[in-house]
Every structure is written in structure tokens, then in C-alpha cells.
Amino acid sequence: MNHNLLKSLNSFSVRHLAGTTNTIFTLLSHGTVDICMRAFPTFCRANITKIKEEVFMKKIVLSALCILGFHSAAMAETYTFTPDDFTYKTVHDVAKIAPVVLDEAGKPKTVFLKIPKGNILPPHGVEKGYRVFTVISGPVFWGDGDVVDPAKEKRLPAGSVIVVPPMKGHHWVAAREGDILMQGVVVPDKTFVPAIANKIAN
Known part of the structure; x- marks a missing residue:
């Protein structure tokens, strides 16, 4: 029991506090029920029903605020897209490519590449920057x-990673068993993990 608080409360008369119920209800909501009952017995007995209702409602509101606050902090805002949400253009008459991320110069940095079943993306090369392709669906039949x-083609199932260096000749892609969907990323040199870097060096 906080005797200093009780002594301070006893210095007020019920006549002065009877009209300021919010003061008592505030004290009650802060867990000082026992102090209030001892300091203002007449007022508390006369208003016990309302006091219980006020305390109960304050607890409900507090609980609701805690729940809402928790969800507000825990629910991150994310944005999801499918490959069909992007705008494609036709390349080499048989494939479609859609930019997903652009670099600072506005050039595609990440793309989706689609090749319908039965089509072949003809031999072509890369002039600048490494291309890293991940096969999302296929399989991909890749040839250099x-x-x-x-x-001479390699059959690459979904999940395969293809690294295409610049100025290293031509390659082609064939969709022989199904539609192909790949994600391509342009990356600078010397950004590969050792498993890829060592293979490129050899």
C-alpha cells in the first residue's frame, strides 16, 4: 500500500471529488482499487456498479489496443507479382522478354524470358555484362x-542456373519439351560466389 498516496487522497473530501468521477476511474484503471476504496468508501459503494463497468471497459479497450498495436507492428507490407503481370515484347520473332527491374540508366537489370514449346531462340551473343539465368519452368535445351x-544441347531442368559471359561467342535456347520461363539478371564481373567464379576462371 502507498501510504503517502492514501494520506494525500484522504486530504480531499468526498464532496469535492464526487463530481470528478474520472479522477477516481483513472486511479482505478491504474490498479489502485484498494486505495480508492479506503480513501472514498462512501463514493465507491454508491457507484460500485459503474466503477466495475468503467474498469471492465478500460481493460477491454486496453487489450484491444495492445492487439491492434501488435498486428500493426508484426504485419509487414509486401507486394507480390506473377510473371504475367509484366509487359512483354517479342525478341528474335520467337521469344518474349519483360523487364522487372531497371538499372540507374533505365536499362533492364532483371527480366523474365518466355519461349513457347517448339520454338528455338536462335544463336546470339552477349556484348556487355554477365547474364545469370535461372530456369523457372522448362526444361531448357541450351547450346553454345x-x-x-x-x-550439342544440354537439358537443364527447373532450378538450373546458367551464367553467360560477355563476348564469349553465341548460344541458343530450344523449348523442345514444354514452354520455357526463365529469369535473367545482369550482373557485373567479380560478383560471383567461389563455386561460379572458379568455374568461369577455368
């Missing part, structure tokens, strides 16, 4: 060289 030769 200036002439399409199915015998």
Missing part, C-alpha cells in the same frame, strides 16, 4: 555455338 545442333 553459331549453328543450332541438338546433339
